Each structure stands twice: as C-alpha cells, then as structure tokens.
Amino acid sequence: xxxxxxxxxxxxxxxxxxxxxxxxxxxxxxxxxxxxxxxxxxxxxxxxxxxxxxxxxxxxxxxxxxxxxxxxxxxxxxxxxxxxxxxxxxxxxxxxxxxxxxxxxxxxxxxxxxxxxxxxxxxxxxxxxxxxxxxxxxxxxxxxxxxxxxxxxxxxxxxxxxxxxxxxxxxxxxxxxxxxxxxxxxxxxxxxxxxxxxxxxxxxxxxxxxxxxxxxxxxxxxxxxxxxxxxxxxxxxxxxxxxxxxxxxxxxxxxxxxxxxxxxxxxxxxxxxxxxxxxxxxxxxxxxxxxxxxxxxxxxxxxxxxxxxxxxxxxxxxxxxxxxxxxxxxxxxxxxxxxxxxxxxxxxxxxxxxxxxxxxxxxxxx
Amino acid sequence: xxxxxxxxxxxxxxxxxxxxxxxxxxxxxxxxxxxxxxxxxxxxxxxxxxxxxxxxxxxxxxxxxxxxxxxxxxxxxxxxxxxxxxxxxxxxxxxxxxxxxxxxxxxxxxxxxxxxxxxxxxxxxxxxxxxxxxxxxxxxxxxxxxxxxxxxxxxxxxxxxxxxxxxxxxxxxxxxxxxxxxxxxxxxxxxxxxxxxxxxxxxxxxxxxxxxxxxxxxxxxxxxxxxxxxxxxxxxxxxxxxxxxxxxxxxxxxxxxxxxxxxxxxxxxxxxxxxxxxxxxxxxxxxxxxxxxxxxxxxxxxxxxxxxxxxxxxxxxxxxxxxxxxxxxxxxxxxxxxxxxxxxxxxxxxxxxxxxxxxxxxxxxx
Numbered sequence: 001x002x003x004x005x006x007x008x009x010x011x012x013x014x015x016x017x018x019x020x021x022x023x024x025x026x027x028x029x030x031x032x033x034x035x036x037x038x039x040x041x042x043x044x045x046x047x048x049x050x051x052x053x054x055x056x057x058x059x060x061x062x063x064x065x066x067x068x069x070x071x072x073x074x075x076x077x078x079x080x081x082x083x084x085x086x087x088x089x090x091x092x093x094x095x096x097x098x099x100x101x102x103x104x105x106x107x108x109x110x111x112x113x114x115x116x117x118x119x120x121x122x123x124x125x126x127x128x129x130x131x132x133x134x135x136x137x138x139x140x141x142x143x144x145x146x147x148x149x150x151x152x153x154x155x156x157x158x159x160x161x162x163x164x165x166x167x168x169x170x171x172x173x174x175x176x177x178x179x180x181x182x183x184x185x186x187x188x189x190x191x192x193x194x195x196x197x198x199x200x201x202x203x204x205x206x207x208x209x210x211x212x213x214x215x216x217x218x219x220x221x222x223x224x225x226x227x228x229x230x231x232x233x234x235x236x237x238x239x240x241x242x243x244x245x246x247x248x249x250x251x252x253x254x255x256x257x258x259x260x261x262x263x264x265x266x267x268x269x270x271x272x273x274x275x276x277x278x279x280x281x282x283x284x285x286x287x288x289x290x291x292x293x294x295x296x297x298x299x300x301x302x303x304x305x306x307x308x309x310x311x312x313x314x315x316x317x318x319x320x321x322x323x324x325x326x327x328x329x330x331x332x333x334x335x336x337x338x339x340x341x342x343x344x345x346x347x348x349x350x351x352x353x354x355x356x357x358x359x360x361x362x363x364x365x366x
Numbered sequence: 367x368x369x370x371x372x373x374x375x376x377x378x379x380x381x382x383x384x385x386x387x388x389x390x391x392x393x394x395x396x397x398x399x400x401x402x403x404x405x406x407x408x409x410x411x412x413x414x415x416x417x418x419x420x421x422x423x424x425x426x427x428x429x430x431x432x433x434x435x436x437x438x439x440x441x442x443x444x445x446x447x448x449x450x451x452x453x454x455x456x457x458x459x460x461x462x463x464x465x466x467x468x469x470x471x472x473x474x475x476x477x478x479x480x481x482x483x484x485x486x487x488x489x490x491x492x493x494x495x496x497x498x499x500x501x502x503x504x505x506x507x508x509x510x511x512x513x514x515x516x517x518x519x520x521x522x523x524x525x526x527x528x529x530x531x532x533x534x535x536x537x538x539x540x541x542x543x544x545x546x547x548x549x550x551x552x553x554x555x556x557x558x559x560x561x562x563x564x565x566x567x568x569x570x571x572x573x574x575x576x577x578x579x580x581x582x583x584x585x586x587x588x589x590x591x592x593x594x595x596x597x598x599x600x601x602x603x604x605x606x607x608x609x610x611x612x613x614x615x616x617x618x619x620x621x622x623x624x625x626x627x628x629x630x631x632x633x634x635x636x637x638x639x640x641x642x643x644x645x646x647x648x649x650x651x652x653x654x655x656x657x658x659x660x661x662x663x664x665x666x667x668x669x670x671x672x673x674x675x676x677x678x679x680x681x682x683x684x685x686x687x688x689x690x691x692x693x694x695x696x697x698x699x700x701x702x703x704x705x706x707x708x709x710x711x712x713x714x715x716x717x718x719x720x721x722x723x724x725x726x727x728x729x730x731x732x
Contacts, residue, residue, distance in 0.1 A: 035553040174695055176550030183549040184542030186719040187401040188712075309682075311701065314675050321699075329540055329712060330704030333687075335677065338696030346554075346695060353552040 007041040009356055012104040014048035014058075014137075016093055016128050017114035018072055020225040021142050021169070022049075024345040025112065026065045032349065042356045047103055050096045052115075055079040056089040058096075060103045093128055101135045110355065112348060113141035116229070119238040119258050122149030133158050133165065140351035142169035142344055144239075147246035148258050164355050167250070169347020171197060171243045172320050175336040176350060181251055181324070188328045190251045192291040195322035196312050197243040199339045200227040200234035201266055201286040203317045205303075208271045209278035226318070226340060236265035237286060237301040244288040244299045247322070252290065254297035261288075264302035277305050283313045291325075311335075373407040375722055378470040380414035380424075380503075382459055382494050383480035384438055386591040387508050387535070388415075390711040391478065392431045398715065408722045413469055416462045418481075421445040422455040424462075426469045459494050467501045476721065478714060479507035482595070485604040485624050488515030499524050499531065506717035508535035508710055510605075513612035514624050530721050533616070535713020537563060537609045538686050541702040542716060547617055547690070554694045556617045558657040561688035562678050563609040565705045566593040566600035567632055567652040569683045571669075574637045575644035592684065592706060602631035603652060603667040610654040610665045613688070618656065620663035627654075630668035643671050649679045657691075677701075 015022050029036070029044065036042045045062030055077035057063055063081055071078055082089040084103060090096040100109060111132035115125050122145030129146045132139045133154065146154055147167050158165035168178050172195075181190060196202055200221045207217035218235065221227035233239045241261040248254035266286065274284050282305050290299040306313040311333045315321055321335035336343060381388050392412060395402070402408045411428030421443035423429055429447055437444055448455040450469060456462040466475060477498035481491050488511030495512045498505045499520065512520055513533050524531035534544050538561075547556060562568055566587045573583035584601065587593035599605045607627040614620035632652065640650050648671050656665040672679040677699045681687055687701035702709060 032553040040552060175698060176546070179550035180542070180546060184545035184716065186406060186716055187398040308674060309680050311680065311703075314677065314680070316675075323703075329702070329709055331702075332541060333699070333701040333703065335699040335701070336695070336697075337677075337689075337699065343695055350550065350552055 005037070005041055008037070008043055009041060009359055010043040010045070010107055011352065012100075012107045012109045013044055013046045013112055014050070014096070014100040014109070015046060015112045015114065016050050016096070017116070018049050018051045018054065018068070018078075019114060019116070020341055021344050022112070022114040023069050023072065024341040025114070025348045026069065028342065028345045028349055030065060036353070040353050040356055042353065044352070048096060048100050049078055050090070050093060051078060056091070056096060057081040058084040058089060058099055058103060060084060093124070094131055097128075097131045097135050097137070100137070108355070108359070109137040110352060111137045111139050113139060113143055113146075114348075115143055117143055117145050117233065117239070117242060119145070119233060119242055122146060126150050126154070129154055129165065130157065133161050133163055136161060136163065138164045138166075138355050140166045140348050140355075142167070142347060144170045144242040144246050147249055148242040151246065151249035152255065164358060166351035166354055167246070168351050169344045171247050172322060172334070172336055173339045173343035174346030174350065175320070175334060175343065177247070177322055177334060178250055179350065179354065180334060185326070185329075188326050190324055191327050192289070192325040193247065193251070193322055194287060194289045194312065195247075196285050196315050196320050197288050197322070198234055198237075198240040198286055199318040199320060201237075201240070202315060202319065204235070204266065205274060205284050205286070206317050208274040209283070211271070211275060214266070214271065235267060237263045240286055240288050240301045244290060244301055248290045248297055248299055252292065252297050254290075256297060256299055260299070262298075262300040262302070266303060269303050281308045282306060283308075285312055285315065287312060371403070371407055374403070374409055375407060375725055376409040376411070376473055377718065378466070378473045378475045379410055379412045379478055380416070380462070380466040380475070381412060381478045381480065382416050382462070383482070384415050384417045384420065384434070384444075385480060385482070386707055387710050388478070388480040389435050389438065390707040391480070391714045392435065394708065394711045394715055396431060402719070406719050406722055408719065410718070414462060414466050415444055416456070416459060417444060422457075422462060423447040424450040424455060424465055424469060426450060459490070460497055463494075463497045463501050463503070466503065474721070474725070475503040476718060477503045477505045479505060479509055479512075480714075481509055483509055483511050483599065483605070483608060485511070485599060485608055488512060492516050492520070495520055495531065496523065499527050499529055502527060502529060504530045504532075504721050506532045506714050506721075508533070508713060510536045510608040510612050513615055514608040514622075517612065517615035518621065530724060532717035532720055533612065534717050535710045537613050538688060538700070538702055539705045539709030540712030540716065541686070541700060541709065543613070543688055543700060544616055545716065545720065546700060551692070551695075554692050556690055557693050558655070558691040559613065559617070559688055560653060560655045560678065561613075562651050562681050562686055563613075563654050563688070564600055564603075564606040564652055565684040565686060567603070567606070568681055568685065570601070570632065571640060571650050571652070572682050574640040575649070577637070577641060580632070580637065601633060603629045606652055606654050606667045610656060610667055614656045614663055614665055618658065618663050620656075622663060622665055626665070628664075628666040628668070632669060635669050647674045648672060649674075651678055651681065653678060
C-alpha cells in the first residue's frame with residue numbers, strides 16, 4: 001500500500017462550460033494524474049459540471065469524467081450523472097457555485113471557467129468569476145472576457161478574498177507567457193509587446209499564401225474546434241483584440257478593453273496581395289502591438305506586412321509568438337510552434353499547479 | 367519613518383570572483399534595490415568579495431560596493447576595504463567561505479560564484495560550490511563548470527543541506543530558460559532541444575556574412591568583455607559544449623560533460639562559405655542539439671547551414687535562442703534578442719529572488 005503523502009493537497013473542482021477546451025482539460029488532468037500527484041503533491045476530483053446545452057451534474061464523491069465526456073460528445077445530457085443528495089441539479093450558475101461550496105468538504109475549491117467569449121461585454125464569464133471568488137473559490141479560466149474587461153477589479157477582489165484568479169490559457173494557449181513574466185522576470189518592467197496571437201487568422205494567411213481560399217481555411221479550423229464558432233471573432237480581429245487587452249492589463253497594468261484596441265481585420269486583404277508579398281519574401285500577419293506613451297498604454301491589431309527577418313514572420317499555421325519589450329533585458333521572444341486544444345487545456349493545468357505552489361513553501365528547486 | 371516590512375528577508379552575500387559579471391551583478395542589485403525590497407521583500411548586503419588578482423575583503427557590516435567596483439576597475443586591490451575584526455583577509459576560498467559563515471549573523475547566506483570556466487575539469491568552481499553548500503550557504507553561479515561536470519551530485523548535496531544551487535545565468539545569459547521549464551511547464555517532459563547558445567560565434571558568423579574578418583570580430587567581443595579571454599573556448603565550441611551539457615543535465619536529467627558533446631568549432635569554416643550561404647538565403651550558426659535515443663541523451667555542437675525559415679536562422683549578433691522539444695506541447699522557442707553582461711548578471715538576480723520565494727508561501731499571484 002502506498003504511503004500517504006503528507007504534502008498532498010486535494011482540490012475539489014467545478015467546471016462551468018464543458019466544450020472542446022473543458023473536455024480536453026479533464027482528459028489532460030487524467031493523463032497527467034501521476035505526475036501531478038508525484039511531482040506536485042496535487043490531487044483532484046471534479047464534483048460539478050455545468051453546461052448551457054448538455055445539462056448540469058453534481059456529485060459529492062466526484063463525477064466519473066470518462067462518462068461525462070462520453071455523454072456530452074454523444075450529444076447527451078449530464079443530468080444522468082447528477083447525484084447530490086436529494087437536491088435537483090442547479091439551473092443557474094449562481095446556485096451551481098453555491099452548491100459547489102456546500103458539497104465540498106473543506107477542501108480548496110477551484111472553479112474552472114471555459115465558457116465562450118462574448119467580446120462585447122465579457123459576460124456572463126465576468127459574473128461567473130466574481131461569484132466564484134465571492135464564494136471563496138479560486139478561479140482559473142480560458143475565457144478572455146474577464147481579463148479583457150475587468151482584470152483589475154477581479155484581481156483585487158480575489159486578493160481580498162484570499163484566492164487566486166489565473167488565466168494562463170487565454171493568451172498563446174498554454175505557452176506560459178503570464179507565468180514567464182510573473183515567475184521568471186522579477187524586477188523587469190514590460191514596456192510593450194508585439195505578437196501574433198490568433199491561430200485562425202495565422203492559418204488563413206498561410207493558406208492564402210499558398211493560393212488557397214480564406215473561406216475554406218476558416219471552415220477547416222472551425223471543424224477542428226480551433227476557430228471560434230462566430231467567424232468574425234477571428235477574422236475581424238476581435239479575438240486578437242481581447243487577447244491584446246488581457247495581456248496589456250495583466251503585464252503592463254493597463255486598463256484596456258477589446259473595444260479600445262484599434263482593430264483592422266483580414267477582410268480588406270485580398271488573396272493576391274497576400275500571395276504577392278509572400279512571393280517577394282514578405283509575409284502578412286495579424287499583428288497585435290502595444291506600447292506605452294506618456295504613461296498611457298494603447299494597442300492595435302492589424303494585418304502587417306513583415307520582412308523576412310522579423311521574429312513574427314516565420315510563424316506558420318497555428319504557431320503563435322509574443323515579442324516582449326523589457327526595460328532591462330531588451331527584447332525577449334516566446335514562440336509556440338504548435339497550438340491547439342491540448343495547449344489551451346495545459347494553460348488550465350498550469351494554473352492549478354500555480355495555486356498548489358502558492359499553498360506551501362515546498363522547495364521546488366531540487 | 368517607513369514601516370518595517372514583516373515579510374522582509376535580508377541576505378548576506380559573499381562573492382567569489384569579481385570580474386565583469388560579478389561587478390555588473392552588484393551594480394544591477396543596487397539599481398534594482400527598491401524593486402527587490404518592495405516587490406520581493408528582499409534585502410541584502412555583501413560582506414565578502416574574494417578575487418584571484420585584486421585581493422579579498424570581508425566586512426561584517428557590509429562592504430561599500432561602489433568603492434569595491436571602483437578599486438577593481440582602477441586596477442587596485444580590495445584589501446584596502448578589509449575589516450573583519452582583528453583577522454587578516456583569508457587567502458584561500460575554503461577559509462573565505464568559513465569566515466563568511468562566522469561573520470554572518472543568522473541571516474540566510476548566499477555565495478555568488480562567478481569565476482572563469484575551466485572547461486577541462488570544471489574546477490575550482492565545483493569545489494567552491496561544494497564548500498559553500500557544506501557550509502550551509504545557498505549558491506548561485508554563472509560558471510557552467512559545476513552544472514556541466516557535477517550537476518546531479520551538487521544538486522543532491524544542496525538538497526540534503528537544505529539549500530539551493532541555482533545557475534540561471536549559465537545558459538542564454540539571463541533569459542530564464544531553466545526557470546521557464548521548472549516554474550512554468552509543470553508535468554511537461556523535455557525530450558530534446560536545439561539552440562544557438564554562444565554569442566561570440568554567433569556574432570563572428572554575422573560579421574563573416576557581411577564580408578568582415580572573424581579575427582577582428584573576436585577581438586572586438588573580447589574587448590567588450592563578452593567573449594572569453596581564451597578564444598578557443600568560444601571558437602572551438604567549448605563554451606557551447608559546456609552550456610549544452612549543463613542544459614541537458616538540468617532539463618533532461620542527463621549525465622553529460624563538455625567532453626561527451628560531439629564538438630566541431632568554427633575553424634574549418636571559411637569566410638567565403640559563410641558569405642556564399644548568406645547570399646543564397648541560408649545562414650551558418652553554431653548549433654547545439656540534444657536528443658534522447660533509447661534512454662540515452664547525446665549532444666552535438668557544430669556549425670549548421672540553416673534554411674531561412676528555421677527559428678534559429680534569424681538570430682543576429684548576440685541574440686541567442688533555444689528550441690525546446692516537449693512531450694506535451696510540441697516545440698517552444700525562447701529567444702533573447704540582446705545578450706550581454708546585464709543579462710548574465712540578471713541571471714544571478716533572478717536566482718536570488720528564487721531563493722527568496724522558496725522561503726515563504728507569500729502569495730506572488732496578485
């Protein structure tokens with residue numbers, strides 16, 4: 001019989017949203033369970049899953065994740081798995097989050113928010129995050145809305161409540177851009193950044209360079225669950241603008257919203273323009289740029305024709321990158337060569353580990 | 367009068383080596399003092415500096431760093447600053463480290479090792495690190511020798527002694543490649559890497575592409591204190607091999623030494639070959655490659671002709687980069703666009719902050 005690990009912390013999780021990202025997250029958790037237990041002294045069970053179209057299930061002893069994934073992927077409802085004493089499954093997220101607190105026995109609770117972005121308001125994700133924080137749960141999210149519209153308020157509320165509000169998966173999928181700055185660049189100021197943040201437009205532009213059609217490339221990405229269901233979010237630059245605002249708010253203490261980003265989408269760009277540039281060794285990318293001038297942070301998202309020696313020029317398909325401008329170390333570039341659901345789900349996993357690390361002075365160094 | 371910070375940890379530091387890197391480190395510490403105090407609850411004083419050519423000084427109340435830098439940069443000796451009660455300044459590092467422990471009052475002690483690499487043995491740096499660990503001091507170093515020759519032994523000894531042995535500044539200067547993997551990629555396995563790790567050869571190759579002379583480029587780098595005094599360390603690939611071994615040992619649990627790296631330097635490469643490739647859109651770089659085959663990790667360092675779309679191809683002058691191959695997230699590239707003494711010194715600063723963070727469950731997240 002294995003010895004009990006005295007450093008083990010067991011988390012109770014509740015998921016709001018169980019789409020492509022949410023389902024990949026629970027699969028990844030199960031796949032990495034041993035490493036989480038052994039290397040990070042972290043265990044978990046999922047005691048609630050709330051969806052808008054596949055019902056809601058809560059179970060004090062933990063839900064069977066394999067069944068939950070299978071039910072949703074076959075178009076069924078989670079209600080079949082519900083078993084929270086005599087109570088029926090909650091019908092709104094407010095009561096879902098309250099019941100989550102009731103069902104959990106004193107374990108640290110984490111609400112995993114993976115609903116779809118509403119780029120006009122950031123709701124209802126902001127409300128989900130706020131309600132969860134107020135209930136005393138940590139929150140991890142891949143939804144850009146809360147950080148793009150209300151980062152400072154939510155961060156301060158989380159701090160006051162003694163919980164974490166983390167969002168590594170919102171930008172560059174799971175590439176640890178936020179952790180990179182927070183954990184590995186102490187005393188360094190971020191003075192600006194440039195980046196290719198949206199995989200879908202990047203992929204579309206790569207297809208256009210090869211003489212392919214933008215519409216077909218988009219449909220393919222949507223079928224894979226990588227492109228947003230609403231094409232304008234990607235193609236008109238809204239997704240990139242939301243990521244840009246979130247990144248500027250977190251890294252540069254800015255107060256931007258997606259609407260405040262000067263935004264130009266791909267629709268003004270013809271396939272021949274893109275192909276012509278490519279044949280001359282230059283490449284169009286949807287580039288996000290943020291800088292501080294006279295104390296004010298401003299950002300743009302627009303197609304930019306890049307020279308071949310630009311670090312953003314060689315990103316193909318789903319590759320993303322950010323060039324960080326720093327006050328001390330010059331420019332630092334971080335690139336993810338492959339993006340996708342696993343990478344986004346990893347953003348949530350790494351946030352969970354960050355919460356675990358914040359709980360102890362466990363020596364991580366050796 | 368400012369309130370006393372209850373979270374403040376004050377470190378006693380002793381420096382072994384006070385060359386370009388050591389002096390830049392103390393300048394950087396002084397420059398970032400407020401941020402270290404305010405954001406990281408970290409204070410410090412330097413109570414000992416040992417050099418091989420500029421004497422040794424110890425002072426219980428802390429040395430005046432401005433005077434120390436000025437003395438050494440004007441060719442003087444540190445003995446003038448020595449004041450450790452009635453005792454003369456120690457004449458060997460063993461007694462220097464012992465006296466450091468005696469002089470420090472119960473504060474956490476950190477030995478900052480910045481001596482020059484001996485690529486044949488890793489000594490005397492390994493002995494410095496070991497003696498410091500045995501004395502109960504944390505050790506931070508920019509010397510590649512200890513990690514390239516004895517990483518696992520020293521790591522285990524540090525763990526047993528309850529201290530840290532950190533070396534962020536050894537590879538990619540201050541770019542946080544080791545922290546990136548340790549702090550931001552939990553549960554992710556590194557299956558291999560490729561990188562441009564040596565600034566001097568990178569700069570030489572860039573000059574050669576422009577029709578310049580390799581010898582002149584090298585002399586220029588040595589004058590700036592960036593190239594190693596012994597040119598063969600850079601040009602024959604020894605520096606890159608030491609970094610490659612260190613990186614493989616830390617990131618991939620390998621047992622490599624610089625001698626075990628299959629190494630080809632630049633001397634077989636003519637200026638016309640390099641220029642010819644450049645004119646055809648390809649670039650020569652001194653590339654380090656490490657992979658695991660059948661459980662065994664092996665590495666090479668050699669000039670490689672790269673295609674234009676290789677993420678390592680566009681590194682100019684002192685830019686360095688590592689492409690990490692991972693088992694979960696595909697490839698991740700981290701690039702430092704500007705390398706130099708400040709970046710290397712920052713590696714030491716970030717190690718000091720890592721030690722501070724390991725001491726408390728201080729919430730770093732908000």
